[in-house]
Amino acid sequence: MSPKATLLPGLILFFLISISTPSSFAADELTVYEALEEYDFPVGILPKGALSYKLDSSTGKFSVYLNSTCTFSIDSYKLKYKSTIKGVIKTDKISSLSGIQVKVLFLWLSITTVTRDDDELKFSVGIGSANFPVSNFYESPTCGCGFDCVNGKRKIKNLVSAL
Template identity: 75%
Template sequence: MAKFPYIFTLFFLLTISFSIPSSASSLNANLTAYEVLESYDFPVGLLPKGVLGYDLDSSTGKFSVYLNGTCTFSLESYELKYKSTITGVISKDKLSSLSGIKVKVLILWLNIVKVTRDGDELDFSVGIASADFPVSNFAESPTCGCGFDCVNGIDVAKNGKSNRFVSSA
């Protein structure tokens, strides 16, 4: 008879633990990927417009962000390329173990592996080198294909031609 209360208690605890959602996942379910970035002290402009969704394990910070295909655009003298899935680990003022974002430096495509915030500066690391930019440069999300030089999805900086590097798949 002593085993019955133990088994009943174990069954009850398992049932409760699977039926009550964790508060972290409940909170995240209502936030957009851009709002999650802001909650970790990052500007929304680190992600391009059009994020379809994301997964976040708030206990570890591991995340995945989903776009509708690859996304390429130019900002200043840099060309950026986002894969359809971006992964990494997020914590306050730090994005690490990043995968899925590349920057073209001269003729080389380099993976951005870490982004850290220090006050009003963002430091982008490609492993062997890094560059700092003002946080204010990322107040808005760029548009795939034309960055911030868009009019109805057309890159006006390229004389009204659409960007041939953008994939819609």
């Protein structure tokens, strides 16, 4: 067999792999939280414990994987993260977002866009939006108890101080 004949199958395989695999951050290069920071977002827009993620850096399409659905309350907001969160990310903007909902009155509304403008984050639900300081998102909440946790479980309020 000629050298060209033995080299050809390897080149074809290399070509097929390179065009079928999107460019992405390898999981061992950056955590999903570090990847968020690369796009100018604080880590706290995701709860603690994301298992893995995929990111096509050429298009910005991403998927983040949690071990299960995650709910918690922060102040007067109840949030729900599905086990898979998808969207498109670029510096200071996440769009086409799916997998995150906020309870407003009695309705669960999907957060579809998150935009950063200096020190504010704007969360859009399609029909409306709300702005919050970026500083509110420096820490990631914990599934089940948000920021009201002790050892990963909701704090039980001291009954004496409540009286």
